[in-house]
Amino acid sequence: MKRYSMFAIAREAARYHQGWEKAWASPAPKKKYDVVIVGAGGHGLATAFYLGKNFGITNVAIIEKGWLGGGNTGRNTTIIRSNYLQDPSAAIYEKARGLYETMSQDLNYNVMFSPRGVMMLAQTEAEIRGYKRTAQANAYQGVTTEFIGPEKVKELCPIIRIDGPRYPVLGALWQERGGTARHDAVAWGYARACSDMGMDIIQQCEVTGVTREGGKVTGVETTKGHIGCNKLASIVAGNSGHMANMAGFELPMESVALQALVSEPIKPCMDVVVMANTVHGYMSQSDKGEMVIGGGTDAFNNYTQRGSFHHIEETVRALIETFPMVSRLKMLRQWGGIVDVTGDRSPIISKTPVDNMFINGGWGTGGFKSIPGSGWAMAELVAKGEPGPLAAEFGLDRFRQGRFIDESVAAGVAH
Amino acid sequence: MLILDCPCCGVRGEETEFHGGGEAHLKRFGPDSSDAEFEGYLFTRQNPKGVNFERWRHANGCGKWFHAARCTMTLEVFATYSAQTYEPPADVIAAIKAKRPEWEMPA
Numbered sequence: 001m002k003r004y005s006m007f008a009i010a011r012e013a014a015r016y017h018q019g020w021e022k023a024w025a026s027p028a029p030k031k032k033y034d035v036v037i038v039g040a041g042g043h044g045l046a047t048a049f050y051l052g053k054n055f056g057i058t059n060v061a062i063i064e065k066g067w068l069g070g071g072n073t074g075r076n077t078t079i080i081r082s083n084y085l086q087d088p089s090a091a092i093y094e095k096a097r098g099l100y101e102t103m104s105q106d107l108n109y110n111v112m113f114s115p116r117g118v119m120m121l122a123q124t125e126a127e128i129r130g131y132k133r134t135a136q137a138n139a140y141q142g143v144t145t146e147f148i149g150p151e152k153v154k155e156l157c158p159i160i161r162i163d164g165p166r167y168p169v170l171g172a173l174w175q176e177r178g179g180t181a182r183h184d185a186v187a188w189g190y191a192r193a194c195s196d197m198g199m200d201i202i203q204q205c206e207v208t209g210v211t212r213e214g215g216k217v218t219g220v221e222t223t224k225g226h227i228g229c230n231k232l233a234s235i236v237a238g239n240s241g242h243m244a245n246m247a248g249f250e251l252p253m254e255s256v257a258l259q260a261l262v263s264e265p266i267k268p269c270m271d272v273v274v275m276a277n278t279v280h281g282y283m284s285q286s287d288k289g290e291m292v293i294g295g296g297t298d299a300f301n302n303y304t305q306r307g308s309f310h311h312i313e314e315t316v317r318a319l320i321e322t323f324p325m326v327s328r329l330k331m332l333r334q335w336g337g338i339v340d341v342t343g344d345r346s347p348i349i350s351k352t353p354v355d356n357m358f359i360n361g362g363w364g365t366g367g368f369k370s371i372p373g374s375g376w377a378m379a380e381l382v383a384k385g386e387p388g389p390l391a392a393e394f395g396l397d398r399f400r401q402g403r404f405i406d407e408s409v410a411a412g413v414a415h
Numbered sequence: 416m417l418i419l420d421c422p423c424c425g426v427r428g429e430e431t432e433f434h435g436g437g438e439a440h441l442k443r444f445g446p447d448s449s450d451a452e453f454e455g456y457l458f459t460r461q462n463p464k465g466v467n468f469e470r471w472r473h474a475n476g477c478g479k480w481f482h483a484a485r486c487t488m489t490l491e492v493f494a495t496y497s498a499q500t501y502e503p504p505a506d507v508i509a510a511i512k513a514k515r516p517e518w519e520m521p522a
Contacts, residue, residue, distance in 0.1 A: 400454040
């Protein structure tokens with residue numbers, strides 16, 4: 001693989017850009033691999049990358065029913081933060097945030113990580129108490145956050161209306177080292193690095209069955225034939241339940257549609273990420289100038305990747321209240337992704353009832369920010385067969401034991 | 416957009432009139448049940464990609480609970496029926512089979 005650099009740009013500029021290589025290969029599947037990863041989204045590719053980088057396992061296939069990064073990796077609102085209340089969550093999200101800081105260098109691929117700061121608005125007294133508690137917990141966890149007053153909110157983000165009629169801004173939980181990254185580039189960067197290590201990325205290849213022998217996984221049936229494996233990792237977000245059903249077990253998870261939308265591009269007007277959980281809308285401005293807006297989830301199980309119109313209406317209504325200037329913007333695109341939500345709103349990184357099959361899912365509405373940390377922890381689980389310290393608390397057995405990592409109360413819906 | 420017919424009051428409405436209540440026909444467990452039974456009842460869900468049986472409440476209407484058989488991939492509603500049932504009635508299963516011949520009732 002030729003490295004991307006300033007010199008590469010100069011070299012190619014001098015020869016009409018004829019020398020750029022394909023970023024990754026698209027091979028036909030082999031008969032068998034050491035590890036087959038189902039799902040070439042951010043989490044699947046990151047798992048593959050750290051399997052190779054941290055454990056030297058490179059006989060790996062990553063299979064994907066659509067195109068890589070075309071699921072939730074390409075559909076989220078690109079927010080990166082780690083201001084979680086519970087210790088296991090803060091640990092894995094902070095690991096991920098830290099890895100994002102050096103990801104462009106590690107992958108030799110510009111993921112445009114922009115630590116511009118994330119603020120979560122407190123618009124009720126209860127939220128003030130909740131966020132002060134989170135800030136205190138974060139201090140113990142080594143995650144740098146602070147609770148700031150409304151004047152500071154206005155200073156950091158002048159387009160916010162802090163004295164709205166319904167929910168005035170009373171303060172915010174501010175994480176200065178949070179931010180955004182280019183979501184597609186994260187998938188592309190990992191894919192390029194994985195392909196360079198000799199891993200096979202097989203797109204347009206849907207899994208139709210999981211083959212087992214004596215309670216142990218032996219491979220997957222796909223639309224491109226049977227692919228054997230010693231270990232199988234299911235990292236398929238909203239389709240986790242579907243994969244589990246094919247392997248003969250059920251999960252404590254439900255799939256729902258989560259929506260987002262972007263406005264027409266405008267001049268820079270906002271250089272932080274703002275989340276307003278009480279009125280439920282969040283917004284940031286992309287480098288292209290579009291306002292990127294996140295909405296809510298549907299209240300029923302759904303695999304349609306569309307979402308209900310009334311949620312868009314509610315989100316935009318909330319944003320107009322908080323950011324009056326939004327009322328004059330035209331919205332360009334709206335889309336949905338299927339997220340898998342667990343009972344405690346925390347992910348599952350775990351062994352499964354089927355031997356040598358592992359699952360990473362349940363990230364719900366908060367998957368993008370965790371991609372590198374999730375891949376790091378999942379690679380360790382797959383390589384060793386037992387979870388490491390990051391993944392240990394996220395086992396499937398926690399639901400039976402009543403050992404929840406309850407972020408549904410701590411983080412609410414805007415995860 | 417999801418359109419549902421309330422079997423209790425007969426009114427047809429779109430989804431903002433209703434409130435989803437999750438998987439239908441859950442077997443409930445009480446005191447003296449095992450941890451596995453509680454886990455299944457409280458958390459484990461079929462979450463099928465396709466035909467799903469679920470609970471709905473006509474929140475902005477008659478206020479009553481009912482059940483619906485719906486496809487989670489297309490939002491097509493096969494039938495809505497009374498909540499006073501332990502399993503989908505035969506006519507509901509027939510209505511699903513008429514449109515999804517390959518579908519089998521999960522165990």
